[in-house]
Amino acid sequence: MNFMELMQLKEEWAHFRSRHPKFPLFLKAVHREAIMEGTVIEIQVTAPDGKTMNSNLKVRKEDLELLKRLEKMF
Structure with a gap:
C-alpha cells in the first residue's frame, strides 16, 4: 500500500x-x-432480504501482533 x-x-x-x-x-x-489470545470473535451479517451469515475466529498471538500494527495506522 x-x-x-x-x-x-x-x-x-x-x-x-x-x-x-x-x-x-x-x-x-x-x-x-x-482482545487477548484465546478470545473468540463472532460476527453475524443480516442482508436486507433476511439471509444471515455467521463466522467466528479464535484470536492467536500472531493476530494480536497484526492488530497492534493496524492500531498504529489509525
Whole structure:
C-alpha cells in the first residue's frame, strides 16, 4: 500500500466514524478490554432480504501482533 492509498484509507475511515460513531467506540472498548489470545470473535451479517451469515475466529498471538500494527495506522 502506498502513501496516497494509506491517506485515502484514513480519510474514508474518518467518514465511516462520522456515519457510525458508536461502532469505533465499541471496537476500542473491545480492543482495550477483551482482545487477548484465546478470545473468540463472532460476527453475524443480516442482508436486507433476511439471509444471515455467521463466522467466528479464535484470536492467536500472531493476530494480536497484526492488530497492534493496524492500531498504529489509525
